[in-house]
Structure formats: structure tokens, C-alpha cells
Amino acid sequence: MxxxxxxxxxxxxxxxxxxxxxxxxxxxxxxxxxxxxxxxxxxxxxxxxxxxxxxxxxxxxxxxxxxxxxxxxxxxxxxxxxxxxxxxxxxxxxxxxxxxxxxxxxxxxxxxxxxxxxxxxxxxxxxxxLVSTRELHVMARDVAPGDEVDPVLPEGFSARTFELGRDEQAWLEVNALAFATHPEQGSITLEDLQDRMAQDWFDPAGLFLVEDTTVTDADGGHPLAASHWTKREPGSRTGEVYVVGVHPAYQGRGLAGPLTGLGTAYLARQGVDTIDLYVDGDNTRALATYRRAGFEDAAIHVVYGRPTAP
Ligand SMILES: CC(C)(COP(=O)(O)OP(=O)(O)OC[C@H]1O[C@@H](n2cnc3c(N)ncnc32)[C@H](O)[C@@H]1OP(=O)(O)O)[C@@H](O)C(=O)NCCC(=O)NCCS
Missing domain, CATH: 3.40.630.30 (Gcn5-related N-acetyltransferase (GNAT))
Known part of the structure; x- marks a missing residue:
């Protein structure tokens, strides 16, 4: 020793x-x-x-x-x-x-x-x-012909890309609500967000915001319902479904599939061959969404902790 x-x-x-x-x-x-x-x-x-x-x-x-x-x-x-x-x-x-x-x-x-x-x-x-207390799945799929076509969003929603200096607060609020039970993602602060946005892979054109166009605020804007942040290291042939979040008030309205498709279509247009993502093993709704979108398990990450008393 x-x-x-x-x-x-x-x-x-x-x-x-x-x-x-x-x-x-x-x-x-x-x-x-x-x-x-x-x-x-x-x-x-x-x-x-x-x-x-x-x-x-x-x-x-x-x-x-x-x-x-x-x-x-x-x-x-x-x-x-x-x-x-x-x-x-x-x-x-x-x-x-x-x-x-x-x-x-x-x-x-x-x-x-x-x-x-x-x-x-x-x-x-x-x-x-120690025992397994959490499992994180890495899912992946190859890009196929037709993936580059943008999906149709449910009625009353429209998509645009992130504007630096304008959208940070709204994104943080929806992220915290969408990931309220997620230990890392839900606690992201403005500094954390800015750290990520300062990385060389960050591209606001790959961060999609879906807004509820049936509601207009005093500034003429629309509330943020969901977002899909994609990630691709410069020059990489692999893209990532980095963060997908739907505001709890807009969950169950058919946004998850097209929201995922917005990002995968963008990554396909960027010319990647493969797309991957990370999702918790107990997030059955997200797992189902990604399986429907053609993703399959590629690896698994486990958290080991002390067994809880029965
Ligand atoms: C997992 C990891 C941290 C182990 O580090 P390490 O310094 O080699 O582990 P130790 O020498 O302290 O091993 C302690 C005990 O773990 C078990 N163990 C560790 N590595 C093992 C191996 N390759 N095969 C079988 N048993 C192993 C043994 O019971 C060992 O006790 P022993 O040597 O008296 O038999 C190291 O392999 C690593 O860095 N892996 C990549 C990162 C990772 O998986 N981290 C997660 C940790 S939970």
C-alpha cells in the first residue's frame, strides 16, 4: 500500500x-x-x-x-x-x-x-x-436523411434562438422549474450559465427557445414555455442534446417531441454524424421521448452512495 x-x-x-x-x-x-x-x-x-x-x-x-x-x-x-x-x-x-x-x-x-x-x-x-443510488443513461443515435427538416410545433407556440443579454433570466427561471428535482441542472446560476456561454463550443444559434404566442407581455414578448440547448465541440462530428426543459405549466401538451426535433434538426444541418444525450434512469417521460426519437442506450453512469435504511 x-x-x-x-x-x-x-x-x-x-x-x-x-x-x-x-x-x-x-x-x-x-x-x-x-x-x-x-x-x-x-x-x-x-x-x-x-x-x-x-x-x-x-x-x-x-x-x-x-x-x-x-x-x-x-x-x-x-x-x-x-x-x-x-x-x-x-x-x-x-x-x-x-x-x-x-x-x-x-x-x-x-x-x-x-x-x-x-x-x-x-x-x-x-x-x-456502497450501492447504486442513481443511474444516468447516455443515449445516442446516428443522423439519418430527413433529420435536417424542422419539426412542426403544436399550435400557439413558436421557436426562436437565444439572444445574449436578453434571455438569460427567463431561461434560468424555466430551467429551475423544469429541473426542480434534478440535483445539478436545476441549481444552475447566472454565473454557471455565463461560464458555459464563455466556452468555445457555445453558439446561441444552437439554443432554441419555444414561446407561448397566445400570451403577449407589455414589451410585446411572449412567455418562455420550453428550451432546447444543443452542444457541439468545434469540428466534432458528434452533437449533443445538451439541455431540454419544458416549463411545468406547459408539460403534457406535446412539446417534448418537436422540441427535441428542433435541436436534432439543427445538429443534422451542422453536419454531425451522431447525436447523443444524457438522461436520468428514473426520468421515464424523457426516456420515452428520446426512445421515440430513435435514441438507444450507449452507456450508463452510476452514483454510488450509502444504502438508505429500510
Ligand atoms: C475506481 C478507482 C477510483 C479505484 O482506485 P484505486 O486506487 O485503484 O482503488 P484501491 O486500490 O483503493 O482499491 C480499493 C478496493 O477496491 C476494489 N478494487 C479497486 N479496483 C479494483 C479492480 N480493478 N478490480 C477488482 N477490485 C478492485 C478492491 O476491493 C480494492 O481492495 P484490495 O486492493 O485490497 O483488493 C480507479 O480505478 C479509477 O480512478 N477509476 C476511474 C474513475 C472512476 O471510476 N471513479 C469512480 C469511483 S466510485
Whole structure:
């Protein structure tokens, strides 16, 4: 067993953040899946993130050799990765214990993501008595001829694209209501939104707003009923159904299918070959919408947490 020295902090300096990103990239190469998700990657370098970082170094040598990294956000959601060259030496177990220990991490973790649900993660979770508490499905489908044609929206609704500086507040309100029970997506703040919009993949032409044209406000605008934000890394042949949300007052009115189609048609016109998306395993309505739109399961991500008392 390697002796491990853990350092905990609410802010990482630039060199450590870069080392952690390099470790995460090595792990992604070895595992075929990213251990650290976009939100946690952004938190590594963000000045206003409320994430606690845990960095594992080779202890007794006093060297700054990084062995592993874990982080927990303010909602108790955690991620954990060990350098491929430092595995099976107890580093993962040590980081996992610290994540669930409020002496190390304020608030402590409620669950740890296992992206791709790799055998090593399953084994570590089982060894520590953790169980699957949430499943996130990655769904995908190939683009087919005809996908580039925009769908017809139900009567009384029209679509336009996002205008920076005008639509942020309305989008945040609908997002918070549509994702009220979703731990990460529902808590997005203006800063989080602006962080995402500052990324090189962001394109307002791929963020669609569906408005209720039967109601007109004092400024001549219409209430936002739903939105579909698509994502495509520059040059990528894969597009993503990034965030689809329908305001609760407009749910059950046949918007989900055409709303999904607005984004997939846009991505098809952008020339992507494949479209993917992430959806929670218990979101049966969304799963049904995406299956109807031709998406199939491609991978699964699992959150491991403590079993709840019966
Ligand atoms: C999962 C991961 C964090 C494990 O890190 P690690 O430092 O290799 O794990 P440890 O050495 O602390 O292992 C602790 C126990 O987990 C189990 N385990 C870990 N990896 C295993 C593997 N590849 N095969 C079988 N059992 C394994 C064993 O019971 C092990 O105890 P033992 O070595 O005494 O038998 C690492 O493989 C990783 O970074 N994977 C990619 C990211 C990821 O999946 N994170 C989610 C974590 S829930």
C-alpha cells in the first residue's frame, strides 16, 4: 500500500489544477471514459465554484507526485479518479473515505459518480458497502436523411434562438422549474450559465427557445414555455442534446417531441454524424421521448452512495 497524503482546499492553484487535468486525461485514455465531468472540470479553474477539492499525493516521499483527485460539490455530489499508474494501492479507498468524512470535506459527499460504471468502480463501491443510488443513461443515435427538416410545433407556440443579454433570466427561471428535482441542472446560476456561454463550443444559434404566442407581455414578448440547448465541440462530428426543459405549466401538451426535433434538426444541418444525450434512469417521460426519437442506450453512469435504511 502506498502512503497517501491528502490535501483539501476550496480553491486549487493553477499548477495543481493543470496537474489534475493531466491526470484526468491519462485516466480517460486508459479507461475509455472521462472520470471528471464538465461541471467538475470547470470548477477546477473557476474562481466562484463551491466545490471542495481533495488531492492525493505520494505521502512519505514529500514529493508533489499526484496520485489521485476527488471533489465534492455543495449538493454532496462527488467524483473520484486515481492515476492509472497508481491503482490497486489503496489510493481510491483513501479518497473515498475522505469524501464521506466531514472532517475532510465540509458537508461530506452523499454519492460518488462512476462514469461508465467501470468494473474497478463497481468493485471499490462493493468493497466499501456502497450501492447504486442513481443511474444516468447516455443515449445516442446516428443522423439519418430527413433529420435536417424542422419539426412542426403544436399550435400557439413558436421557436426562436437565444439572444445574449436578453434571455438569460427567463431561461434560468424555466430551467429551475423544469429541473426542480434534478440535483445539478436545476441549481444552475447566472454565473454557471455565463461560464458555459464563455466556452468555445457555445453558439446561441444552437439554443432554441419555444414561446407561448397566445400570451403577449407589455414589451410585446411572449412567455418562455420550453428550451432546447444543443452542444457541439468545434469540428466534432458528434452533437449533443445538451439541455431540454419544458416549463411545468406547459408539460403534457406535446412539446417534448418537436422540441427535441428542433435541436436534432439543427445538429443534422451542422453536419454531425451522431447525436447523443444524457438522461436520468428514473426520468421515464424523457426516456420515452428520446426512445421515440430513435435514441438507444450507449452507456450508463452510476452514483454510488450509502444504502438508505429500510
Ligand atoms: C475506481 C478507482 C477510483 C479505484 O482506485 P484505486 O486506487 O485503484 O482503488 P484501491 O486500490 O483503493 O482499491 C480499493 C478496493 O477496491 C476494489 N478494487 C479497486 N479496483 C479494483 C479492480 N480493478 N478490480 C477488482 N477490485 C478492485 C478492491 O476491493 C480494492 O481492495 P484490495 O486492493 O485490497 O483488493 C480507479 O480505478 C479509477 O480512478 N477509476 C476511474 C474513475 C472512476 O471510476 N471513479 C469512480 C469511483 S466510485
Amino acid at each position: 502506498t502512503s497517501v497524503r491528502l490535501e483539501t482546499s476550496s480553491h486549487l492553484d493553477g499548477t495543481v489544477a493543470a496537474d489534475v487535468l493531466a491526470l484526468a486525461a491519462r485516466a480517460a485514455d486508459a479507461d475509455g471514459v472521462e472520470a471528471i465531468s464538465e461541471a467538475f472540470r470547470l470548477a477546477l479553474t473557476s474562481a466562484h465554484g463551491d466545490v471542495s477539492h481533495l488531492v492525493a499525493y505520494a505521502g512519505e516521499s514529500r514529493s508533489e507526485d499526484l496520485l489521485g483527485y476527488a471533489a465534492v460539490d455543495s449538493g454532496g455530489s462527488a467524483e473520484l479518479v486515481v492515476d492509472p499508474d497508481a491503482r490497486r494501492q489503496g489510493v481510491g479507498r483513501e479518497l473515498l473515505h475522505a469524501l464521506f468524512d466531514s472532517d475532510f470535506v465540509p458537508g461530506s459527499a452523499t454519492g460518488v459518480w462512476a462514469h461508465g460504471d467501470l468494473p474497478a468502480a463497481q468493485a471499490l463501491a462493493a468493497a466499501e458497502g
